Amino acid sequence: MDAPEEPLPPVIYTMENKPIVTCAGDQNLFTSIYPTLSQQLPREPMEWRRSYGRAPKMIHLESNFVQFKEELLPKEGNKALLTFPFLHIYWTECCDTEVYKATVKDDLTKWQNVLKAHSSVDWLIVVVENDAKKKNKTNILPRTSIVDKIRNDFCNKQSDRCVVLSDPLKDSSRTQESWNAFLTKLRTSLLMSFTKNLGRFEDDMRTLREKRTEPGWSFCDYFMVQEELAFVFEMLQQFEDALVQYDELDALFSQYVVNFGAGDGANWLTFFCQPVKSWDGLVLRKPIDMEKRELIQRQEATVLDLRSYLFSRQCTLLLFLQRPWEVAQRALELLHSCVQELKLLEVSVPPGALDCWVFLSCLEVLQRIEGCCDRAQIDSNIAHTVGLWSYATEKLKSLGYLCGLVSEKGPNSEDLNRIVDLLAGLGAERPETANTAQSPYKKLKEALSSVEAFEKHYLDLSHAAIEMHTSIGRTRSARLVGKDLAEFYMRKKSPQKAEIYLQGALKNYLAEGWALPITHTRKQLAECQKHLGQTENYLQTSSLLASDHHVTEEERKHFCQEILSFASRQTDSPGHKIVLPLHCFAQLRDLHFTPSNAVVHVGGVLSVDITMCSQMPVPVHVEQIAINVHFSIEKNNYRKTAEWLTKHKTSNGIINFPTETSPCPASQNNLPALELYEMFERSPSDNSLNTTGIICKNAHMLLRRQESCASLETPSGVALEGGAHVLKCNDVTLEPGANRLMFRTQAKEPGTYTLRQLCVSVGPVRFVLPHLYPLVQYDVYSQEPQLRVEPLADSLLAGIPQKVKFTVTTGHYTVKNGDSLQLSNAEAMLILCHAENRAVIYSNTREKASDVLLRVQSSDKVTSISLPAAPAYHMIEFELEVLSLPSAPVTGGESSMLGMTEPHRKHKDTQKAGHCMATTDHKVSIDCPWSIYSTVIALTFSLPFRTTHSLLSAGTRKYIQVCVQNLSELDFQLSDGNLVDPGSADLQLVPLNAKSPQHTHSKQSVFFVWELKWAREPPPSLHCQFSVGFAPASEGQLSIPLKPYTYEFQVENFFTLYNVRAEILPPSGTEHCRTGSLCSLEVSITRLSGLLEVDKDEALSESDEYFSTKLMYEVVDNSSNWAVCGKSSGVISMPVVAQATHRVHMEVMPLFAGYLPLPDVRLFKYLPHHSAHSSQLDADSWIENDSLSVDKHVDDQLDSSSIKSRGSVHSASSSEHKGLPMPRLQALPPGQVFNSSMGMQVLVIPSKDDHVLEVSVT
Amino acid sequence: MSRQANRGTESKKMSSELFTLTYGALVTQLCKDYENDEDVNKQLDKMGYNIGVRLIEDFLARSNVGRCHDFRETADVIAKVAFKMYLGITPSITNWSPAGDEFSLILENNPLVDFVELPDNHSSLIYSNLLCGVLRGALEMVQMAVEAKFVQDTLKGDGVTEIRMRFIRRIEDNLPAGEE
Amino acid sequence: MAVCVAVIAKENYPLYIRSIPTENELKFHYMVHTSLDVVDEKISAMGKALVDQRELYLGLLYPTEDYKVYGYVTNSKVKFVMVVDSSNTALRDNEIRSMFRKLHNSYTDVMCNPFYNPGDRIQSRAFDSMVTSMMIQVLSRAPCCRAGEALWA
């Protein structure tokens, strides 16, 4: 055997390991094949089906070929998988039966026996065939003979254990094929071996684990076993599976620790509980930390050792798996849990040791990760690493504090000792990091070496952490690190550096409304500001803290005291003021005005009550509280006030101020409220409703609005505004809680005053509320003095005393004694002054102020009323009696037209007149003391009575009737009515009235009648004067005698000239008139007197002493009881002689049955036309009138039927002499005609046949 | 407005939260509108009454219960049918007055007050007072004048909620107009 | 078991925060406030996730040496944060979940109290006592050796 010795490769635990395959037989042959083999084997991947339902894997196989030796074969069981030979191969190229029989067979047998002895069944026999060799052979056997021999000598019934490899070193297709076949065979057998052996191994492992509750079971032993498995997987590059092994170990251990915590400790665990002596963090730079592994193997590892080792392995595998970020995350968890486990297991650890361990570990992990990733990756995965950074920072910090490196005077001796001890625990630096500059070890050593070094490292780390946090938007975390930094700076007595961090943090907490952090940070800030000597800020912060309920009472008092003592200190140096926002010192609750409508007159007093809640824990004395008021001259400030009242004020005039909510961001739901409205949409055509709905008026505002994260930090730099108008109240002590303050002010200029800014001064400190909201205003108005005179009743009556009310509104004028009102009397109106008139003085708000006697002196020209003294903005009220002398408006003769002749006409007139009283105005000019101009006042009096008169006749006897109608609301007593005609002496008026006074109720009338008597020819006209005494029925007796009521009028041509008599006779032979049958109407007109003055007119014609006048008569029946047949009117010439009579006969037909009144007979003067132009017009107009009146029956006094008949006549006549002047008609004055048959009636009985009736009607 | 337009057979059950919450919103709104709790109680009772006078219609239509002969029978119908139907609970009927004209409805759990916690400043608020109104109004429509009032309330810390019902008189057939 | 329970409004101010009296509560306020960073991260990440991953429970926000901080967010963007003592290693995820569910239910009742003004600080007695029960609740379950199950899990 001259084959070269295959050296046994030493077993080292790296992933360089390969599964071992032994080679027996022809070594030279193998050596020749080996290169090709080792290179071909891994080329093709092979599928590995696995037990325990684990997913099959494709793996590239490699193996480590060693020469077969018996001692390689494991004895009992197989603990060490790595050194375990998975496959045994026997190599031969024998092709000669002799040779085979001679040597190979025996060799094979020996080999087989050894394997059998170790019950190893994973073997293979390879027969290499070489054509070259055969060439020089003479006796050629069939190719396969050797193989067959071997097969049936050794591989009984597993013939595939013998493989042929032909011409392995040739380059032919045949060679290829056989190689492939061989390799596949080799691979499969290897895998089968794995599956078999690993399976067995895992089974053993499990059984071992199941024993874990038995006494004497050792975790470390088990650890080694399972790790062996892990190694194999790693060797096969199945990192996942490898990792699982470690994770299981990890879980198992953790579970034990937990259980230990819960009371049932496994005794093996006590090994791990030895005090920690070394705390050199994790080591991740080499695949396997052999030292630690040995510690575990020797059961001398501490928890830290175990954990470190475990993690280093997990880390390695994770990195193989390209999962660096998981390393970071697991690392953090590991470090935390380690700390916990040490606590749980009550392992004694010197103070600071853990901090060192953690610190180093963090950095180690970070550096390891950085080692295998590029910048970009790292930057995009900060989220995973930042935790480690800040943890490291934290740990370094606590080390710093522990070792007195954070005080300005540096560490003392015992600190130094501690440092030494801690460094000792690190041991010497590891070789693998020895030459890396920034190794964790070096960092720590350096950081602990000096105050400066520490600061440098600590700052580096903190800044790095802050930067990272912010870069991934973890602002809060950044703030927190920042606060630690601030604390550090404060310790180092450099507050200027600390401030920004504190401010930053505070801002954040305020924005998100975290009360406790706010308070805490404020306290730190206060200290900081105090050191910095930022008085203003310090005081502000103090006031905030003093009013903060999360602060203890003592502290609040302390901060409050800070302010007060500052205030007292600074009083001597004036000028310098410190302005602080009010809300942290006190809060405005409510405010209310008296008068509550907040409107005062110039000079009036206005008081403002405010409730202010002091936030201070102790009573605070305040020099002054001032409210700046902005003044604006407002026109029509009344209206404004009104609307302001409705808008901002509750009825009681109290304005409530919103209380600042304690630090809870205003940002949520501070949207303006929705303004919804109903919507009705009507169709344009018929405006019927076709859509209703709900719409939002202020949508635009709501939608535009951006969510504002309103910070509660009040804008510092509150401007202190000075103003001309200030409400002050001095030297008050604000008790904690609610305080009521009152401001009084005297109103000066009229206008609107807006309360702007409230300022509380404590020494030089000013607490300012920059803007009062809601808007608070009060209004000052000024009023001109004025006099108002008005009747007490709704209307004044003439003739009787009437009360009139005088109201003097003083306005800004003060009425002095001696001031008086000068009334210049109107002659027709008297001012009646009684013994005592009283005047009442009211204040502006209508409260009665006083009641004084009023002096009124009256001369014939002026009446002077001396006013009582009254202050400004008051009212003086008093009443005076006035009397307007009654005087009836002189009524002209036209009223005498209203005669008996046409009673209905008269009736109509009165209706038309209605019951409105005639009025008279009296102007009085009054001189007021406050003005050089005199005020003119008009008083309207209405006459209580309306008087009408009429002339009545009975044949030639004449009467005058006067009707007095009481239009007023009052009742009157009328006494001694009297009628005189001063003109005509010989005429006497004989009263036919009751002597006793007459009572007339409201709206009643009283009539008076006189008969006229005369001796000789009566006068053509009378001038009558009616007078009657009157007094209100109610009043007993009156202060002054009243003038009687008078009424003057005229009566003309009242003397009767003609008497008209009409008579209706039934048709001859009948006793009664019948409807529809013609009757005769006899009219006789008689002249009653000779020629009189009144007759002298154009109508009069004279022929030798014989006078006659032309008259026209006309029969009219407006009751249409009669149809006048034939001509109804005619002109007659009447001799002007007493008793001259003229008869006319006419035919009429009664239309109805019953007692019918006779038709009217009217008499007119018929004036010939030789008179002037005008007359003709008259005539025309008359005709026109009539013909018109035919069409529209405007004039009810003309009977249509009669007009018809007459109308026809006239139309004829008018057509005859067209354009010619026509005669005129003139009505005779009522007095001159007396109709003696007036009121007579005729009996008409109904006729048998009615048709006649119809005829007559048409 | 025609109440109960559809007497459909389709399930009239609905999430009680909606009802409970709506009622809650109503009560709190009233608390805003009126100064003192007494007024709120009154208003609730009044609204309840208006609901009652309409509800009875729906009730008679859907539960085919006939005219009750005595107060005891009425009590049964209220507890076993009406409450079950509308609030899904069945109060127990207890302590009848000897005269048989008074009894108590005991509600173990009152759906109206799920979630409710009375603030201290509403001590005199009778939160569920609507129920009294409903009972009063409904019974009035069937010619029974009754008085209903809460005598116990879990909201006030009592173990159960108790409504005391008192029969006043029978109403002759002139229907009183609802308090519109 | 929980050492601090907090309910945080949409706008990130605390609606309710309570911690065990024995500890200095300020610390927890800081802790909870800081944890919001991670809550935000998780929520924004969650937006992209698939429906089944969009559960309300956010899991462990971040661990510290002594505590574990867990998060939960309701659909109304209200966050629940719960701090648990790290030594309490036996506490399992599903237990945390169920605690959050209880919190959520109780919070929902608060929201349904007509006298509660959404957005105001929570002062409900019911909620309070529920939280109390969470804080004093002790693990009844004996910590039997679960190692076996842990492996091959």
Added chain:
Amino acid sequence: MADEALFLLLHNEMVSGVYKSAEQGEVVSAAKALEENGRCITKLENMGFRVGQGLIERFTKDTARFKDELDIMKFICKDFWTTVFKKQIDNLRTNHQGIYVLQDNKFRLLTQMSAGKQYLEHASKYLAFTCGLIRGGLSNLGIKSIVTAEVSSMPACKFQVMIQKL
């Protein structure tokens, strides 16, 4: 389980109650009346708002977190509407600019009024509360919005949701 009839009557009573209390303040001018009317609508809407907040909190208690705005709107139209009105919204439209129109062809609170024009003028009173429900629900899910409504043929109605962009 409560009974629907009770809720409907309660709702009616709330509506008439609100309007009645408004009548106490005598109506001065048409404009005033409209304003008063608006106040009533707003009051009802506010009640609805509060209820909506509560309901949504309950209803979303066990649902997965929402993906986006649309996801939420769908929830309102399906689950929310079903639980409240026992039917889904019949049609949801959006312009993808934050405006959504929810159409209910047989709106529960209108079906009780006999259909047709004669009650049309009263219809909006009976929508206000629901507008609030929607707005409250959305706002509690973090969506600030304005909800208005429209009826032209009873008992169908449209609710328009305008989302406030932040």
